[in-house]
Amino acid sequence: MKRRLHIFSLTVLLLLFLTPLPVSAGNNADSREELNVKEFILEHLADSYEWQIVSNGNWHLTVPLPVILYSKTSGWHLFMSSAFQHGATAHNGFSIASSGKYKGKVVESVNNGDAVRPLDLSLTKNALSLWLSSLLVIVVMMTVTRSLRRNPLSAAKGFIGMMEMFILSVNDEVIKPSIGRDYERYAPYLLTVFFFIFTNNLMGLIPVFPGGANVTGNIAVTMVLALITYLTVNLTGTKAYYKDILWPDVPTWLKVPIPLMPVVEIVGTLTKPFALMIRLFANIMAGHSIVLGLTMLIFVTVSMGSAVNSTMTFVSVIFTVFIDFVELLIAYIQAYVFTLLSAVFIGQARMESHGKKNVLTKEEQL
Amino acid sequence: MSLLTPEPGLIFWMLLSFGIVVLVLTKYGFPVILKMVEQRKNFIEESLLSARKAREELSKLKETSEALLSKTRLEQANILRETARLQEQLIEKAREEARTESDKLIVSARQQIEAEKEEALLTLRNEVTLLSVDLAEKILRKKLGTKEEQISLIDSLMEEIKISQS
Numbered sequence: 001m002k003r004r005l006h007i008f009s010l011t012v013l014l015l016l017f018l019t020p021l022p023v024s025a026g027n028n029a030d031s032r033e034e035l036n037v038k039e040f041i042l043e044h045l046a047d048s049y050e051w052q053i054v055s056n057g058n059w060h061l062t063v064p065l066p067v068i069l070y071s072k073t074s075g076w077h078l079f080m081s082s083a084f085q086h087g088a089t090a091h092n093g094f095s096i097a098s099s100g101k102y103k104g105k106v107v108e109s110v111n112n113g114d115a116v117r118p119l120d121l122s123l124t125k126n127a128l129s130l131w132l133s134s135l136l137v138i139v140v141m142m143t144v145t146r147s148l149r150r151n152p153l154s155a156a157k158g159f160i161g162m163m164e165m166f167i168l169s170v171n172d173e174v175i176k177p178s179i180g181r182d183y184e185r186y187a188p189y190l191l192t193v194f195f196f197i198f199t200n201n202l203m204g205l206i207p208v209f210p211g212g213a214n215v216t217g218n219i220a221v222t223m224v225l226a227l228i229t230y231l232t233v234n235l236t237g238t239k240a241y242y243k244d245i246l247w248p249d250v251p252t253w254l255k256v257p258i259p260l261m262p263v264v265e266i267v268g269t270l271t272k273p274f275a276l277m278i279r280l281f282a283n284i285m286a287g288h289s290i291v292l293g294l295t296m297l298i299f300v301t302v303s304m305g306s307a308v309n310s311t312m313t314f315v316s317v318i319f320t321v322f323i324d325f326v327e328l329l330i331a332y333i334q335a336y337v338f339t340l341l342s343a344v345f346i347g348q349a350r351m352e353s354h355g356k357k358n359v360l361t362k363e364e365q366l
Numbered sequence: 367m368s369l370l371t372p373e374p375g376l377i378f379w380m381l382l383s384f385g386i387v388v389l390v391l392t393k394y395g396f397p398v399i400l401k402m403v404e405q406r407k408n409f410i411e412e413s414l415l416s417a418r419k420a421r422e423e424l425s426k427l428k429e430t431s432e433a434l435l436s437k438t439r440l441e442q443a444n445i446l447r448e449t450a451r452l453q454e455q456l457i458e459k460a461r462e463e464a465r466t467e468s469d470k471l472i473v474s475a476r477q478q479i480e481a482e483k484e485e486a487l488l489t490l491r492n493e494v495t496l497l498s499v500d501l502a503e504k505i506l507r508k509k510l511g512t513k514e515e516q517i518s519l520i521d522s523l524m525e526e527i528k529i530s531q532s
Contacts (some may be wrong), residue, residue, distance in 0.1 A: 045369060045378060068375075101367065120375040127379035134383040141395040146404040154407050167399055188396035192388050222373035224380040285369070 028300060037300060041292045045285055046104055049081040049096065053209050060086050063209065069094060070119040071108050077361070081122070094118070133199045141195065170194050174336065178343035186346050188234065193225065194300060194339040197363050201331030204250045205324060216334070217284035219277065226277035229342040234269060235279055237349035244351075247271065272345055276338055282321035283334050287327045294320045 016347045051063035062080035071077065074093070087098065089108070097115055106122070107115035123131075140163065146158045156164055159308040200221075203211040215221055222360075245265040247255065254261045273358050294316050303313040502520065 049479055076393055126376055130383045134387045137387055138390050141391055145395050145398045148399055152402045153393045153406055168403060187400060188392035191386060192391045196387055218376060220371055220376035221380050223372050224377055224384060335390055
């Protein structure tokens with residue numbers, strides 16, 4: 001009873017607190033054209049040259065990031081993204097395209113008026129977020145390592161103890177059973193993958209500055225991860241694994257005139273990391289989209305009157321909180337699945353002879 | 367769609383940052399953690415094993431000590447019984463010996479007394495004989511003039527004595 005009262009008063013407070021906000025936003029929306037929800041969400045899912053914290057109308061609070069470009073005509077360029085003044089102006093012939101094929105990216109205007117994309121190595125929002133997460137992962141893991149080194153025979157307490165349990169649970173329940181024998185060779189790498197993905201997922205859930213970047217929901221990031229898994233699987237395989245791909249146990253006519261089965265098998269090795277790449281990317285991006293969409297509910301309903309707007313604000317906040325909890329779960333699950341499937345693929349490539357060792361080959365179940 | 371095309375710039379940064387993370391953590395991080403945890407696991411296992419062994423040994427020791435104690439107790443009782451028996455025997459024997467000894471002593475004393483009595487009697491008789499001879503001589507010196515008379519007289523007297531004696 002007491003608890004219910006607590007929740008009730010909390011929601012009332014939330015409503016009171018949140019109602020004035022859409023009103024002011026509404027004033028802005030009235031003065032501007034209709035809010036483009038799709039554009040807004042896509043813009044927030046994409047990478048950007050500056051790290052936006054708060055924007056209100058034409059006023060922006062952002063963290064400027066370095067832009068690094070190599071142009072075929074004018075060589076290397078390095079300047080801060082604040083030079084673009086939030087996409088409004090050009091700098092040294094470079095500007096952020098507002099439409100077309102390179103929308104949102106830096107393009108260079110060449111003499112004939114065409115926009116050409118230079119080699120863009122800018123430290124973007126996602127790149128900086130990657131560095132921050134990397135630093136965080138390294139600091140946390142090195143802290144655990146140091147504490148373990150200091151007193152190796154006593155059980156750690158607090159955060160370090162928790163991390164230790166976490167590491168061991170991933171090691172013992174994901175990596176060890178999936179790879180089988182000589183899993184020790186791969187365990188450090190797979191643990192790194194797990195904690196790297198997990199940290200980036202969690203950082204993506206924090207809405208303000210050090211977090212909020214859609215890092216693991218960016219296909220370039222998941223592509224690199226999947227590529228490394230692909231190389232690990234296919235460069236450390238056993239003879240039996242390669243034989244299974246190039247000369248599988250099927251009737252000879254399926255292999256000899258036209259190498260039908262070998263082609264299928266080789267494509268099969270490619271689809272596995274491809275699925276890994278798409279799964280992580282799509283899951284995290286979808287999570288971000290849902291949260292953004294639910295938040296947009298508030299601003300979309302401004303024009304429908306304050307009663308509808310208040311109700312939708314309430315619904316939006318409740319749903320966003322709920323989805324954020326689900327996202328926490330997904331942050332773990334996707335890191336887990338990526339690690340598990342990488343381990344399973346490695347385990348398959350380490351098989352002794354055809355179909356002998358691996359039990360966990362049903363990766364499609366997940 | 368731009369969301370589905372990987373940016374080369376981000377691929378570069380990802381390779382760099384992730385590469386560094388992998389390098390650091392697979393070299394100095396996770397192998398150390400896993401090794402230390404393994405070491406601790408072994409240590410705990412060993413400790414448990416040795417504790418169990420120690421407990422087993424202790425119980426075994428207790429058992430043996432118990433057995434030893436009961437055995438000792440039995441032995442003690444045996445010894446006590448034996449001692450009592452021996453004591454009794456010894457006393458009995460001593461008593462027996464004392465009895466025989468005293469008997470022997472009595473016998474020998476009696477024999478000695480007898481012998482001494484005999485001797486005393488013999489001496490006495492000799493004494494008496496000599497005395498009587500002396501006496502008789504003195505008497506006969508006056509009465510018997512000849513030697514033959516004297517001897518015959520003595521003989522008759524002696525005969526008489528012998529007869530009376532036996």
